[in-house]
Amino acid sequence: MALTTELGRQLQLREVGGILLQAATVDNWSEIQHFEAKPDDLLICTYPKSGTTWIQEIVDMIEQNGDVAKCQRAIIQHRHPFIEWARPPQPSGVEKANTMPSPRTLRTHLPTQLLPPSFWENNCKFLYVARNAKDCMVSYYHFQRMNQVLPDPGTWEEYFETFISGKVGWGSWFDHVKGWWEIKDRYQVLFLFYEDMKRDPKCEIQKVVQFMGKSLDETVLDEIVQETSFEKMKENPMTNRSTVPKFILDQSISPFMRKGEDSP
Ligand SMILES: Nc1ncnc2c1ncn2[C@@H]1O[C@H](COP(=O)(O)O)[C@@H](OP(=O)(O)O)[C@H]1O
Numbered sequence: 001m002a003l004t005t006e007l008g009r010q011l012q013l014r015e016v017g018g019i020l021l022q023a024a025t026v027d028n029w030s031e032i033q034h035f036e037a038k039p040d041d042l043l044i045c046t047y048p049k050s051g052t053t054w055i056q057e058i059v060d061m062i063e064q065n066g067d068v069a070k071c072q073r074a075i076i077q078h079r080h081p082f083i084e085w086a087r088p089p090q091p092s093g094v095e096k097a098n099t100m101p102s103p104r105t106l107r108t109h110l111p112t113q114l115l116p117p118s119f120w121e122n123n124c125k126f127l128y129v130a131r132n133a134k135d136c137m138v139s140y141y142h143f144q145r146m147n148q149v150l151p152d153p154g155t156w157e158e159y160f161e162t163f164i165s166g167k168v169g170w171g172s173w174f175d176h177v178k179g180w181w182e183i184k185d186r187y188q189v190l191f192l193f194y195e196d197m198k199r200d201p202k203c204e205i206q207k208v209v210q211f212m213g214k215s216l217d218e219t220v221l222d223e224i225v226q227e228t229s230f231e232k233m234k235e236n237p238m239t240n241r242s243t244v245p246k247f248i249l250d251q252s253i254s255p256f257m258r259k260g261e262d263s264p
């Protein structure tokens with residue numbers, strides 16, 4: 001009974017400023033808004049299902065100078081605190097970030113208008129990855145089918161309307177991408193596209209290396225391209241969510257690493 005009630009609660013999405021977020025995130029909203037960013041923070045920003053896990057693994061491989069063993073130290077969800085994440089009694093994303101040594105790499109799905117103000121005040125670096133709306137919608141649909149703590153997406157036709165009207169977690173894809181695009185020249189933003197990463201991963205990874213103020217040998221770059229391929233990450237238990245219990249992510253319904261393709 002207690003479990004049923006808890007699951008029922010997690011299924012809820014509630015609005016902040018017209019954007020649907022998980023209920024526990026909304027309960028924790030004051031802590032999130034008062035989060036203290038630091039000038040050397042790097043924030044990975046994405047709309048859900050845009051390749052967040054992919055860019056996280058790339059950034060970590062760059063931070064670790066291509067050392068694969070170091071990137072195996074923890075599952076990807078634990079390497080970069082998700083600042084708006086809350087699932088009591090686990091420590092919140094803010095709590096995790098607060099105990100992390102600098103320089104920190106953090107991540108968020110928040111649209112610009114909901115980002116804690118200290119990120120702007122400290123002129124942090126933002127790494128945004130955008131993916132085309134159709135593939136995001138398809139990926140999000142299958143994610144909601146397999147994610148047992150999110151609302152059931154209904155039929156594809158129903159979900160199409162839900163997605164287009166922005167009634168999904170983190171709101172409208174259109175507003176999210178537009179919001180980050182509009183601020184990109186006023187702040188330190190590297191704006192990447194999932195489709196470019198698919199087409200020429202080495203070139204896009206090189207942009208990230210430069211943005212992070214690093215320099216890596218050609219051989220290390222090639223290693224990062226290989227290790228962050230869809231095929232490798234699908235088999236990697238540190239990135240494929242296989243450690244998440246089935247009552248949360250049921251990968252027999254749809255795998256987390258599903259197709260990893262862009263539409264023609
Ligand atoms: N290395 C990689 N290359 C290409 N796509 C990847 C990838 N790693 C993850 N993805 C894809 O990114 C999507 C998940 O995004 P996120 O990490 O933001 O939740 C999934 O898309 P699909 O559902 O289309 O397969 C997943 O397969």
Ligand SMILES: CCc1ccc(OS(=O)(=O)O)cc1
Nearest residue numbers: 021022048049052150169170
């Ligand atoms: C509210 C829907 C949602 C979307 C994405 C989530 O996490 S993650 O990006 O897959 O880590 C969680 C909830």
